[in-house]
Amino acid sequence: MNDPKSGKEGLNVWIDPKRCISNAKCTTAAPGIYVLDEETQVAEIADWEGATVQQLFAGARACPTQAIIIEQYGRRVYPQILTPMFEAPEPDDD
Numbered sequence: 001m002n003d004p005k006s007g008k009e010g011l012n013v014w015i016d017p018k019r020c021i022s023n024a025k026c027t028t029a030a031p032g033i034y035v036l037d038e039e040t041q042v043a044e045i046a047d048w049e050g051a052t053v054q055q056l057f058a059g060a061r062a063c064p065t066q067a068i069i070i071e072q073y074g075r076r077v078y079p080q081i082l083t084p085m086f087e088a089p090e091p092d093d094d
């Protein structure tokens with residue numbers, strides 16, 4: 001993972017390079033905030049100081065692989081953690 005950014009509105013934001021597929025959805029959703037590293041092609045936060053909370057979340061929501069992970073005040077806020085399904089869901093009736 002590249003260096004996590006922290007401090008703004010209690011946020012910690014980082015990008016998991018194992019999940020980043022370099023498709024630039026985050027850079028489109030939050031231009032100038034997220035950029036792709038020229039060498040690794042992994043997304044990184046280019047403008048932490050200038051980023052708004054909304055921009056940071058917009059980039060995270062745009063990521064199809066949920067590579068951008070956000071905590072706020074020490075708790076995970078994105079992506080949300082889902083409870084596992086322990087049994088197969090019932091098939092739809094229709």
Ligand code: SF4
Pocket residue numbers: 015019020021022023024025026027034042043062063064065066067068
């Ligand atoms: S949207 Fe996700 S997978 Fe795509 S470049 Fe950004 S962090 Fe990587």
